[in-house]
Amino acid sequence: MSKQTTFIPTFSLQEAQKALENNIKNLNTEGKPTDLYAPIEYIMSLGGKRMRPLLVLLGYSLYDNEWKNAVASAIVTEVFHNFTLLHDDIMDNAPIRRGQPTAHEKWDESTALLSGDLMLIKTYQWFQEAVPSDKFPLILELFNKCAIGVCEGQQFDMEFEKRNNVENEVQIEEYLEMIKLKTAVLLGFSLELGAILGGAKPFEAQQLREVGILAGIGFQLHDDILDVYADPKTFGKRVGGDITENKKTYLMLTALQKEKETGNNELQNWINKQEFNEVEKVNAITQIYNNLNIRQLTEQKMNEYFEKSYQILENLSVKHDNQKQFLKQFLMQIQERQK
Amino acid sequence: MSKQTTFIPTFSLQEAQKALENNIKNLNTEGKPTDLYAPIEYIMSLGGKRMRPLLVLLGYSLYDNEWKNAVASAIVTEVFHNFTLLHDDIMDNAPIRRGQPTAHEKWDESTALLSGDLMLIKTYQWFQEAVPSDKFPLILELFNKCAIGVCEGQQFDMEFEKRNNVENEVQIEEYLEMIKLKTAVLLGFSLELGAILGGAKPFEAQQLREVGILAGIGFQLHDDILDVYADPKTFGKRVGGDITENKKTYLMLTALQKEKETGNNELQNWINKQEFNEVEKVNAITQIYNNLNIRQLTEQKMNEYFEKSYQILENLSVKHDNQKQFLKQFLMQIQERQK
Numbered sequence: 146m147s148k149q150t151t152f153i154p155t156f157s158l159q160e161a162q163k164a165l166e167n168n169i170k171n172l173n174t175e176g177k178p179t180d181l182y183a184p185i186e187y188i189m190s191l192g193g194k195r196m197r198p199l200l201v202l203l204g205y206s207l208y209d210n211e212w213k214n215a216v217a218s219a220i221v222t223e224v225f226h227n228f229t230l231l232h233d234d235i236m237d238n239a240p241i242r243r244g245q246p247t248a249h250e251k252w253d254e255s256t257a258l259l260s261g262d263l264m265l266i267k268t269y270q271w272f273q274e275a276v277p278s279d280k281f282p283l284i285l286e287l288f289n290k291c292a293i294g295v296c297e298g299q300q301f302d303m304e305f306e307k308r309n310n311v312e313n314e315v316q317i318e319e320y321l322e323m324i325k326l327k328t329a330v331l332l333g334f335s336l337e338l339g340a341i342l343g344g345a346k347p348f349e350a351q352q353l354r355e356v357g358i359l360a361g362i363g364f365q366l367h368d369d370i371l372d373v374y375a376d377p378k379t380f381g382k383r384v385g386g387d388i389t390e391n392k393k394t395y396l397m398l399t400a401l402q403k404e405k406e407t408g409n410n411e412l413q414n415w416i417n418k419q420e421f422n423e424v425e426k427v428n429a430i431t432q433i434y435n436n437l438n439i440r441q442l443t444e445q446k447m448n449e450y451f452e453k454s455y456q457i458l459e460n461l462s463v464k465h466d467n468q469k470q471f472l473k474q475f476l477m478q479i480q481e482r483q484k
Numbered sequence: 485m486s487k488q489t490t491f492i493p494t495f496s497l498q499e500a501q502k503a504l505e506n507n508i509k510n511l512n513t514e515g516k517p518t519d520l521y522a523p524i525e526y527i528m529s530l531g532g533k534r535m536r537p538l539l540v541l542l543g544y545s546l547y548d549n550e551w552k553n554a555v556a557s558a559i560v561t562e563v564f565h566n567f568t569l570l571h572d573d574i575m576d577n578a579p580i581r582r583g584q585p586t587a588h589e590k591w592d593e594s595t596a597l598l599s600g601d602l603m604l605i606k607t608y609q610w611f612q613e614a615v616p617s618d619k620f621p622l623i624l625e626l627f628n629k630c631a632i633g634v635c636e637g638q639q640f641d642m643e644f645e646k647r648n649n650v651e652n653e654v655q656i657e658e659y660l661e662m663i664k665l666k667t668a669v670l671l672g673f674s675l676e677l678g679a680i681l682g683g684a685k686p687f688e689a690q691q692l693r694e695v696g697i698l699a700g701i702g703f704q705l706h707d708d709i710l711d712v713y714a715d716p717k718t719f720g721k722r723v724g725g726d727i728t729e730n731k732k733t734y735l736m737l738t739a740l741q742k743e744k745e746t747g748n749n750e751l752q753n754w755i756n757k758q759e760f761n762e763v764e765k766v767n768a769i770t771q772i773y774n775n776l777n778i779r780q781l782t783e784q785k786m787n788e789y790f791e792k793s794y795q796i797l798e799n800l801s802v803k804h805d806n807q808k809q810f811l812k813q814f815l816m817q818i819q820e821r822q823k
């Protein structure tokens with residue numbers, strides 16, 4: 146495979162985003178009964194970063210310039226992601242998604258549940274329609290593994306919320322495994338899917354999955370940080386939400402470990418409190434984090450994951466080496482985002 | 485294709501049932517977190533008639549004697565069916581399934597929801613593993629259509645429950661379309677799947693789907709009858725459940741139509757009553773049905789569907805013509821069952 150050193154194709158993120166939005170708008174989500182189909186269009190239209198399909202296109206571009214060929218397949222990763230949001234919102238009893246009422250609020254829980262089921266089935270149907278038939282069996286196999294991982298991650302996440310005793314406390318390693326499953330494997334699959342569609346060799350596609358998984362764990366750690374330290378003016382959701390809900394984030398688990406080492410139990414006491422003023426709790430725990438240097442420790446961990454991700458990407462030989470910069474830039478945007 | 489007139493292979497229902505139960509017992513439903521995987525094994529072990537996988541094997545046997553080759557694929561129709569039960573039970577808020585607590589009662593709603601999602605993903609994974617790769621694309625396409633139909637049917641069913649006014653009353657034609665989607669298309673798909681796996685031509689497989697759909701509508705009409713007229717000693721669930729819940733069954737819709745024709749509104753009054761004694765309501769409405777000959781009218785309709793189903797089967801030329809009797813016997817058992 147010869148490297149193309151003379152022709153430098155440019156991947157325009159803006160152009161890709163536009164193509165994706167256009168394609169999402171034209172998804173055939175019509176059918177009867179109307180209320181079964183409407184939530185699909187609704188949740189897909191709420192926006193978001195479209196990170197997963199962009200990763201598909203970025204992965205594709207490492208091997209082939211015609212990323213437009215991969216748009217229809219790329220969209221399906223976003224459909225699957227939005228299916229998980231639909232069902233997660235039911236499980237979390239969440240009233241708001243991206244500033245709008247969640248589907249189970251706008252319709253009802255049964256309709257949102259069933260619409261989610263339909264969306265998952267549509268994921269398979271649309272993958273079969275979009276992916277070239279010779280590549281479909283492998284992609285289906287990889288997707289199923291990924292989708293199973295996402296379910297496992299969500300269940301771990303729900304179970305962790307109930308583990309508040311010292312005897313069965315969540316370990317940091319367990320947490321990292323959970324976010325890998327819940328969030329990172331789908332980012333990994335998206336990059337891998339793009340690579341396979343673009344013509345990558347199996348080993349290359351696997352390496353790109355690793356790139357996506359490592360960046361995905363970093364992405365979630367960044368989310369944990371932002372939930373405490375984001376600028377409330379630009380963040381879009383309530384800062385400190387994880388704290389009031391005793392969410393076992395990397396920050397909280399690291400702080401709990403530090404406390405244990407020093408024999409302190411200020412944080413544990415806040416967690417155990419049944420009645421509290423929310424603002425007071427958020428302020429107090431943020432102060433504990435500050436005293437223990439938790440933000441820096443989490444950033445350090447996050448940066449480690451991103452660095453590992455970049456390293457694999459750099460060492461990987463792909464067809465269009467000059468395209469790596471676009472993927473790296475995109476991952477760096479995720480690493481450095483402020484909201 | 486030569487008919488085998490000398491060798492009469494026998495399809496043993498008992499043997500097939502045994503093979504299916506064995507295979508279900510050996511399904512790999514292990515994984516972590518345990519609570520995510522346990523409901524799959526739980527609901528699969530609750531038993532049931534295993535009608536769908538039996539139809540796969542019966543369809544297969546029309547074309548090939550080695551029905552054991554189709555057992556692994558057949559099981560997947562039962563996995564999908566049980567996925568729908570898991571989610572339907574959440575939507576219907578049902579406490580009991582086959583005499584045992586439903587999964588969302590035994591665990592919790594979020595776990596049952598997520599287990600169902602996993603089960604649907606497993607359906608695809610196990611189909612890909614079980615079905616020969618050359619037949620897989622067609623089978624996946626047909627399955628997706630069937631699964632979408634099942635979701636549509638469930639949504640129609642839920643919506644019909646809310647349509648209690650005369651202005652938007654459910655029409656009998658709508659009801660028949662609903663049960664076709666909710667129940668019959670999966671029976672049709674099961675027969676079709678068996679036929680395809682056995683080596684049927686596309687037209688033959690489609691005809692067998694029709695056989696399954698018609699018998700499936702008949703099956704549901706029979707269910708409606710049994711819910712009112714079954715022997716309470718052997719029925720397994722409460723007789724008259726549909727009546728107390730104002731379910732728009734074929735019986736109720738037919739009776740409402742008859743009432744309308746005669747200007748009577750005794751039944752409509754019972755439906756509108758907010759407070760009532762359950763036994764009194766069941767007895768009164770059963771009496772209305774008796775007076776209007778509703779049982780006979782429903783049986784007549786049911787028998788029409790079964791007869792149409794048998795007719796298509798009889799006219800269809802299959803490879804092993806002598807095997808048709810086993811399929812017909814099986815469908816007649818469904819038609820004549822008392823529970």
